[in-house]
Amino acid sequence: xxxxxxxxxxxxxxxxxxxGLVVPFAEEADRPGLFAVTVxxxxxxxxxxxxxxxxxxxxxxxxxxxxxxxxxxxxDELEGWDITGLDFVGQTPSGKYIVIAGEFDLNGxxxxxxxxxxxxxxxxxxxxxxxxxxxxxxxxxxxxxEIGAMLHANTDHPPQMLCIDPSTSLSRNVSLSEWNFVxxxxxxxxxxxxAIARPGMEQTPYPFxxxxxxxxxxxxxxxxRNDAKRVLLQRTSPATTDKKLHYFEYFKKTEAWKEYxxxxxxxxxxxxxPWLCTRVGWTYPESxxxxxxxxxEWIFRNLETGSSDSFPFLLNAKSDLLASDTDMLYVRxxxxxxxxxxxxxxxxxxxxxxxxxxxxNEEMDNLRMLFWTAPASPKPVx
Amino acid sequence: xxxxxxxxxxAPENTELRVVRLNGQPSDQTTMETVTSVSCAYCxxxxxxxxxxxxxxxxxxxxxxxxxxxxxFLNTSQPENLQWYETEYPIDARFLVSTKIPTxxxxxxxxxxPKSEFHLSLIDANSKVERKADLKEWVDADRQExxxxxxxxxxxxxxxxxxxxxxxxxxxxxxxxxxxGALLAKTESDMFIGLAFQQNRYERYIGxxxxxxxxxxxxxxxxxxxxxxxxxxxxxxxxxxxxxxxxADIYGPARTGEWILRNFHNGEETSVYLDPDSDxxxxxxxxxxxxxxxxxxxxxxxxxKGPAVVDAKPPFTAENLPYTRCxxxxxxxxxxxxxxKEEGEESEVLPKQAVLERGFK
Numbered sequence: 001x002x003x004x005x006x007x008x009x010x011x012x013x014x015x016x017x018x019x020g021l022v023v024p025f026a027e028e029a030d031r032p033g034l035f036a037v038t039v040x041x042x043x044x045x046x047x048x049x050x051x052x053x054x055x056x057x058x059x060x061x062x063x064x065x066x067x068x069x070x071x072x073x074x075x076d077e078l079e080g081w082d083i084t085g086l087d088f089v090g091q092t093p094s095g096k097y098i099v100i101a102g103e104f105d106l107n108g109x110x111x112x113x114x115x116x117x118x119x120x121x122x123x124x125x126x127x128x129x130x131x132x133x134x135x136x137x138x139x140x141x142x143x144x145x146e147i148g149a150m151l152h153a154n155t156d157h158p159p160q161m162l163c164i165d166p167s168t169s170l171s172r173n174v175s176l177s178e179w180n181f182v183x184x185x186x187x188x189x190x191x192x193x194x195a196i197a198r199p200g201m202e203q204t205p206y207p208f209x210x211x212x213x214x215x216x217x218x219x220x221x222x223x224x225r226n227d228a229k230r231v232l233l234q235r236t237s238p239a240t241t242d243k244k245l246h247y248f249e250y251f252k253k254t255e256a257w258k259e260y261x262x263x264x265x266x267x268x269x270x271x272x273x274p275w276l277c278t279r280v281g282w283t284y285p286e287s288x289x290x291x292x293x294x295x296x297e298w299i300f301r302n303l304e305t306g307s308s309d310s311f312p313f314l315l316n317a318k319s320d321l322l323a324s325d326t327d328m329l330y331v332r333x334x335x336x337x338x339x340x341x342x343x344x345x346x347x348x349x350x351x352x353x354x355x356x357x358x359x360x361n362e363e364m365d366n367l368r369m370l371f372w373t374a375p376a377s378p379k380p381v382x
Numbered sequence: 383x384x385x386x387x388x389x390x391x392x393a394p395e396n397t398e399l400r401v402v403r404l405n406g407q408p409s410d411q412t413t414m415e416t417v418t419s420v421s422c423a424y425c426x427x428x429x430x431x432x433x434x435x436x437x438x439x440x441x442x443x444x445x446x447x448x449x450x451x452x453x454x455f456l457n458t459s460q461p462e463n464l465q466w467y468e469t470e471y472p473i474d475a476r477f478l479v480s481t482k483i484p485t486x487x488x489x490x491x492x493x494x495x496p497k498s499e500f501h502l503s504l505i506d507a508n509s510k511v512e513r514k515a516d517l518k519e520w521v522d523a524d525r526q527e528x529x530x531x532x533x534x535x536x537x538x539x540x541x542x543x544x545x546x547x548x549x550x551x552x553x554x555x556x557x558x559x560x561x562x563g564a565l566l567a568k569t570e571s572d573m574f575i576g577l578a579f580q581q582n583r584y585e586r587y588i589g590x591x592x593x594x595x596x597x598x599x600x601x602x603x604x605x606x607x608x609x610x611x612x613x614x615x616x617x618x619x620x621x622x623x624x625x626x627x628x629x630a631d632i633y634g635p636a637r638t639g640e641w642i643l644r645n646f647h648n649g650e651e652t653s654v655y656l657d658p659d660s661d662x663x664x665x666x667x668x669x670x671x672x673x674x675x676x677x678x679x680x681x682x683x684x685x686x687k688g689p690a691v692v693d694a695k696p697p698f699t700a701e702n703l704p705y706t707r708c709x710x711x712x713x714x715x716x717x718x719x720x721x722x723k724e725e726g727e728e729s730e731v732l733p734k735q736a737v738l739e740r741g742f743k
Binding site for chain 1: 626628639
């Protein structure tokens with residue numbers, strides 16, 4: 001596999017820029033296509049895990065006559081970085097940027113920061129960092145400053161917050177309470193004050209709190225999604241009281257809350273818009289050592305329609321859901337990526353008959369995210 | 383009746399039973415050759431004889447608008463020569479452990495009357511001659527049987543030979559407090575029995591060595607996991623650990639990948655971690671060959687050194703190994719495996735030399 005460590009080019013710049021570092025990578029634009037974000041764990045003796053995060057072009061299938069054939073070949077790695085303590089991989093609310101945050105190894109120097117990749121031109125990645133940054137997330141906002149950075153230089157000073165415009169890499173100071181508009185990947189502590197579980201945020205009430213009767217047994221929640229229409233929370237502690245996951249959804253337009261559940265006391269959730277997908281999992285006496293038992297069943301709920309209906313979808317237990325659009329779901333099973341077409345209100349569940357192989361490649365085992373570079377209409381991704 | 387196959391009329395939902403052999407020396411150039419292949423509606427039955435000299439499989443065929451069953455007998459020294467023997471539908475079939483010539487004991491019952499009595503017959507795997515036998519000869523079959531205590535003696539439970547006592551009785555103190563039991567493994571020389579104070583939880587293990595006429599109480603404790611399965615690869619009994627959870631009846635138990643191996647000949651115990659989807663096919667007592675996912679693996683056990691470690695370099699990797707049911711070594715550097723798989727799938731086998739030279743160094 002071709003691996004590039006573009007960050008080594010940053011060394012001279014690092015010597016003269018102490019904060020607000022922005023380094024664009026100017027490359028020729030590649031043709032539009034399907035791209036993959038892969039995260040591969042590297043062997044290390046460090047206490048923190050080190051991941052190789054790569055952006056790769058996925059060569060989709062080719063055809064001989066009318067016969068489509070999957071490609072079996074290495075992915076073409078466009079960019080790759082070794083990141084210590086990978087903290088966040090996500091997409092901005094506008095759908096225009098991929099954000100990867102963690103400690104980047106920049107020519108021997110570890111810097112926490114964010115790599116920002118324009119969906120339309122992923123080869124034009126830019127890196128943003130500043131001293132004291134401890135967390136980076138995307139924000140639920142219609143503003144162009146759609147990335148938030150938490151700064152917490154030391155415990156003697158309260159944290160500060162910046163927001164960043166990925167199109168210009170400019171940043172500006174904002175009130176710490178703006179962190180309450182993080183779009184996903186946050187934990188919320190339920191105590192006398194319901195607040196995001198980060199140092200310095202304890203007395204900053206979270207604005208989207210389910211009614212007390214819904215929260216009766218809840219100690220902690222995970223923020224799955226905060227977008228223009230909704231806030232979706234999942235109870236994480238206690239994980240289950242009735243062998244079910246509990247979800248709390250807030251509809252911003254009607255200001256109403258709704259609670260629903262999905263089976264499994266070790267189930268996992270992922271939002272692949274418009275779907276809330278629950279991977280059904282169960283604990284057993286040795287699951288702490290060997291991991292939960294995933295049955296292969298996924299339960300789908302359409303967040304856009306607000307329908308209370310959910311439907312099961314059976315996949316291989318070693319599979320993952322990557323992306324969706326109106327008519328298609330993209331599923332990884334071991335090293336293969338498949339297109340799963342929609343059939344009526346559900347998805348086609350006969351792999352041998354209905355699924356199409358996009359690519360077969362060992363690196364697919366590490367697939368974290370898919371995106372398309374069609375500039376006019378970037379497809380929604382997870 | 384010995385049949386000449388393939389039978390032309392193919393059954394719906396065909397499965398291909400294939401016997402394959404590796405050619406050449408162990409290397410990347412090793413090739414695989416199908417020596418026998420037949421399509422049938424597979425009955426899920428493959429058995430290796432206790433001495434490793436014969437494999438029997440059961441095929442189900444559809445001919446002239448009726449179902450037909452046939453045992454396929456394979457002499458492991460001549461794997462090309464798979465001979466089919468038509469049979470009435472069998473309830474069960476097992477090899478006898480005491481006979482020098484591989485002998486298959488076949489249990490049948492009237493299909494019209496499921497409450498009718500069982501009938502036993504014995505098929506000589508070499509001559510394919512079948513003769514009727516007394517049902518009590520089922521005692522000699524290499525199968526696991528539930529036991530209970532009757533008149534102070536361990537006796538067979540269940541519906542086939544209920545009340546028939548074990549041919550040799552353990553000393554009374556070994557049975558103190560025991561309510562149930564199970565004959566877990568049987569070879570020409572050994573019997574391995576689990577004893578339970580409560581149903582389905584064996585807490586005491588005893589064994590009988592025929593050569594020494596000696597009963598032994600082992601120090602084995604209960605096997606962990608409430609949904610484990612066991613497989614006998616003499617002199618070892620291999621437990622694939624599994625646990626129950628609310629949907630285990632639909633999706634199967636939660637397998638951890640751990641196997642507990644107990645030697646019922648000398649009382650040693652060890653373990654190995656393979657893969658939640660795994661199997662163990664063959665042992666010579668020290669070396670093992672198994673499957674971890676789609677990877678063929680080998681390992682060597684030395685209970686004094688703790689859990690076994692899978693060899694870093696497997697004999698070779700192969701696709702579709704999960705379809706393999708049984709492995710054995712054939713004649714001189716040629717090896718065969720009997721696989722049952724859907725039509726169009728490949729199967730895989732390994733040569734003994736390949737394992738010994740590549741996997742067990």
